[in-house]
Amino acid sequence: MPKSSRKTRSVVTINDVAALAGVSPMTVSRVVNAEKNVRPAKREAVLAAVRQLNYAPNLAARSLAKAEETKIGVIYNNPSAAYLSEFLVGMLDETAGKGAQLVLVKCEAVDEPAERKAVALLLAASVTGVVLPPPLSESDVVRDILKAAGVATVAVATGKARGDLSCVRVDDNRAAFEMTQRLLELGHRRIGFITGHPNQTASAERLQGFRQAMAGAPDAQSQVVQGYFSFASGLTAAEELLDGPLPLTAIFASNDDMAAAAVSVAHRRGLDVPRDLTVVGFDDTAVATTLWPPLTTVRQPVSAMAAAAIDLLLTEIRARKDGAPPRPVDRVTPHTLIERQSSGPAPRA
Amino acid sequence: MPKSSRKTRSVVTINDVAALAGVSPMTVSRVVNAEKNVRPAKREAVLAAVRQLNYAPNLAARSLAKAEETKIGVIYNNPSAAYLSEFLVGMLDETAGKGAQLVLVKCEAVDEPAERKAVALLLAASVTGVVLPPPLSESDVVRDILKAAGVATVAVATGKARGDLSCVRVDDNRAAFEMTQRLLELGHRRIGFITGHPNQTASAERLQGFRQAMAGAPDAQSQVVQGYFSFASGLTAAEELLDGPLPLTAIFASNDDMAAAAVSVAHRRGLDVPRDLTVVGFDDTAVATTLWPPLTTVRQPVSAMAAAAIDLLLTEIRARKDGAPPRPVDRVTPHTLIERQSSGPAPRA
DNA sequence: CGTAGTCTTGATAGCGCTAACGTCCCTGTC
DNA sequence: GACAGGGACGTTAGCGCTATCAAGACTACG
Numbered sequence: 001m002p003k004s005s006r007k008t009r010s011v012v013t014i015n016d017v018a019a020l021a022g023v024s025p026m027t028v029s030r031v032v033n034a035e036k037n038v039r040p041a042k043r044e045a046v047l048a049a050v051r052q053l054n055y056a057p058n059l060a061a062r063s064l065a066k067a068e069e070t071k072i073g074v075i076y077n078n079p080s081a082a083y084l085s086e087f088l089v090g091m092l093d094e095t096a097g098k099g100a101q102l103v104l105v106k107c108e109a110v111d112e113p114a115e116r117k118a119v120a121l122l123l124a125a126s127v128t129g130v131v132l133p134p135p136l137s138e139s140d141v142v143r144d145i146l147k148a149a150g151v152a153t154v155a156v157a158t159g160k161a162r163g164d165l166s167c168v169r170v171d172d173n174r175a176a177f178e179m180t181q182r183l184l185e186l187g188h189r190r191i192g193f194i195t196g197h198p199n200q201t202a203s204a205e206r207l208q209g210f211r212q213a214m215a216g217a218p219d220a221q222s223q224v225v226q227g228y229f230s231f232a233s234g235l236t237a238a239e240e241l242l243d244g245p246l247p248l249t250a251i252f253a254s255n256d257d258m259a260a261a262a263v264s265v266a267h268r269r270g271l272d273v274p275r276d277l278t279v280v281g282f283d284d285t286a287v288a289t290t291l292w293p294p295l296t297t298v299r300q301p302v303s304a305m306a307a308a309a310i311d312l313l314l315t316e317i318r319a320r321k322d323g324a325p326p327r328p329v330d331r332v333t334p335h336t337l338i339e340r341q342s343s344g345p346a347p348r349a
Numbered sequence: 350m351p352k353s354s355r356k357t358r359s360v361v362t363i364n365d366v367a368a369l370a371g372v373s374p375m376t377v378s379r380v381v382n383a384e385k386n387v388r389p390a391k392r393e394a395v396l397a398a399v400r401q402l403n404y405a406p407n408l409a410a411r412s413l414a415k416a417e418e419t420k421i422g423v424i425y426n427n428p429s430a431a432y433l434s435e436f437l438v439g440m441l442d443e444t445a446g447k448g449a450q451l452v453l454v455k456c457e458a459v460d461e462p463a464e465r466k467a468v469a470l471l472l473a474a475s476v477t478g479v480v481l482p483p484p485l486s487e488s489d490v491v492r493d494i495l496k497a498a499g500v501a502t503v504a505v506a507t508g509k510a511r512g513d514l515s516c517v518r519v520d521d522n523r524a525a526f527e528m529t530q531r532l533l534e535l536g537h538r539r540i541g542f543i544t545g546h547p548n549q550t551a552s553a554e555r556l557q558g559f560r561q562a563m564a565g566a567p568d569a570q571s572q573v574v575q576g577y578f579s580f581a582s583g584l585t586a587a588e589e590l591l592d593g594p595l596p597l598t599a600i601f602a603s604n605d606d607m608a609a610a611a612v613s614v615a616h617r618r619g620l621d622v623p624r625d626l627t628v629v630g631f632d633d634t635a636v637a638t639t640l641w642p643p644l645t646t647v648r649q650p651v652s653a654m655a656a657a658a659i660d661l662l663l664t665e666i667r668a669r670k671d672g673a674p675p676r677p678v679d680r681v682t683p684h685t686l687i688e689r690q691s692s693g694p695a696p697r698a
Numbered sequence: 699c700g701t702a703g704t705c706t707t708g709a710t711a712g713c714g715c716t717a718a719c720g721t722c723c724c725t726g727t728c
Numbered sequence: 729g730a731c732a733g734g735g736a737c738g739t740t741a742g743c744g745c746t747a748t749c750a751a752g753a754c755t756a757c758g
Contacts, residue, residue: 011418011475054473054475056474056475058413058418059409059418059450060408060409060410060412060413060418060448061409061413063409064407064409064410064413069360069407069408069409076438081431081433081434081435081634081635082431082434082635084434084438085431085433085434085437088434088437088438088441089425089433089437089453089455092437092441092451092453093453096450096451096452096453099409099450101408101445101448102441102445103445104438104441104442104445106438124403125405126360126403126405231639231640231641232641235641257639260639264616264641267613267616267617268616286431286635287636287639290580290606290609290636291580292580292581292584292613
């Protein structure tokens with residue numbers, strides 16, 4: 001008869017597994033944590049017991065024992081709801097198994113006071129690491145405060161590597177290059193480009209990729225106008241492009257929202273997409289498929305990038321605890337060209 | 350000299366606070382957990398110490414001590430990315446403080462095998478509770494399996510209360526009623542309605558609210574066509590409405606995606622929104638503001654609803670552990686009418 | 699066959715917190 | 729003034745897991 005007066009526990013514990021497998025809890029722990037140095041026979045016995053009892057380790061106990069309470073802060077800024085949800089899902093998937101805790105903070109504005117406030121909130125919650133999705137991944141203010149506070153940080157979707165900060169990103173330059181090449185392959189020779197917001201390095205990278213590809217086709221002409229990643233800015237930019245001196249057959253917008261705007265402008269002018277005008281975007285957010293016609297675009301593995309960010313962060317946190325100096329990592333993940341119905345061969349001249 | 354050979358812990362613990370405040374750790378615990386029966390003087394001392402040391406309780410230790418490891422499963426189906434992200438944020442905000450764990454499972458299709466598989470995954474992860482956002486909140490299959498497995502469940506955004514399941518929702522009926530009344534106030538007398546997917550009770554509720562409001566204006570006429578919540582279905586439905594015998598001055602779509610489609614159709618036909626045609630939606634998702642003109646719509650407090658769902662779930666889980674019989678709760682949260690530029694007074698007849 | 703080395707396993711002692719129970723002390727009541 | 733009743737606070741004993749170390753089992757080699 002147990003003398004415990006505590007709440008009865010109903011779930012199976014490591015001790016139950018150990019008892020069934022005829023080994024010590026410690027051995028079960030080793031097997032469950034995939035440590036080596038356990039004889040195959042015992043390992044099998046433990047695994048069998050685990051399966052039989054449907055044992056799942058108690059993450060609270062684990063992180064307590066490991067003395068590694070990891071609270072990971074995320075400063076989000078609703079870049080786009082679609083992006084955010086995929087990003088959150090990716091992070092949650094990764095944290096669920098590792099027993100890390102997510103603390104979200106919204107940063108309404110993109111100005112300095114708002115950023116400072118957001119970071120202060122996270123520091124007050126004493127987070128051990130921070131993930132910065134775009135557009136905050138580029139904020140020097142945030143970076144500096146976090147660095148000063150000695151908090152491990154990972155930036156996501158920056159245009160290029162940042163020597164002082166780990167980041168997870170796609171090769172924006174190359175992706176834009178490939179998309180442009182595809183347009184050239186389709187026969188387009190007069191292509192408009194709508195840039196992204198100048199405060200994000202990804203914008204410059206995408207533009208550069210576009211320019212590099214265009215440089216490879218001497219007979220092609222281009223027109224570049226400034227956009228700011230918003231639907232509204234896309235409207236203005238598209239109007240400007242279509243009113244320009246160059247009769248365009250294709251528009252490459254630096255994100256899907258602006259591409260959607262370009263489609264909208266085209267329709268208002270009685271142009272059929274893609275028969276009269278090809279429109280392509282970047283990011284593969286939800287609008288890409290909500291729209292008619294669905295957008296040809298570049299897909300970033302957002303969810304995988306989020307997971308990678310958490311992974312990098314946990315690694316860095318562990319390294320820091322061991323006293324290792326922070327060593328920034330630059331993880332480039334693969335992108336994909338997705339061809340839907342908004343692109344087609346260039347109309348006959 | 351401490352004889353501990355463990356990892357050094359750097360963060361402040363409850364003992365540090367207790368020592369500084371000159372009380373026992375237990376008293377600190379009581380203060381931190383806002384229990385009564387602590388004399389004001391001691392309470393103040395503890396709070397001061399907490400502030401001074403910037404103490405934050407270790408959630409892992411807390412949930413371990415309370416023996417309440419709560420893993421909450423969520424089956425999502427990407428109803429809309431905007432909805433999902435807001436929903437996730439709401440849940441995370443609520444779980445962060447309570448030390449609950451979220452396990453996400455995607456249910457790609459809405460057919461029975463997919464649903465069964467998703468639930469099986471959650472059960473395998475031995476979750477103690479499940480949150481069902483729409484559209485899975487209405488699945489009888491899911492409900493039955495979870496019930497059989499004895500897992501606490503909360504459904505979110507069902508059209509009406511479900512006697513056998515706790516749910517968090519808005520009053521769809523009333524919201525649709527109010528929106529329709531607003532249209533009538535604006536002078537609209539020939540109003541089209543696009544219904545939602547028939548497999549969701551919210552659809553019927555919204556339609557009923559519309560009908561009830563229309564019944565109050567004997568001089569008004571309406572035309573109702575079937576939609577399925579998708580943008581594409583909205584296109585078809587809007588075409589049908591505008592081709593119909595009734596020259597409409599307003600269209601009320603059962604969600605924003607379909608309203609967006611209606612706007613798109615109107616534009617294609619050279620109708621100005623809202624001068625020639627008022628279009629209103631429901632849900633206030635991201636499209637509502639991505640679009641031009643931004644949509645007048647009904648806002649659900651998605652994030653608050655998600656938080657409420659977590660709260661209900663934790664309460665129910667605790668009740669179950671105490672042996673109380675599950676008692677379904679129906680929590681109705683307030684909605685808001687949001688008037689943007691897609692609605693206006695009816696054109697002169 | 700002995701001995702040093704390596705691999706495997708278990709015993710012990712917490713990680714930080716709180717449930718449960720005792721003890722003390724303060725009221726109010728007759 | 730004695731006693732019950734209850735509030736305030738401390739003590740003890742874990743929650744389930746793993747770090748650490750010591751002991752046992754085995755290997756290789758002289």
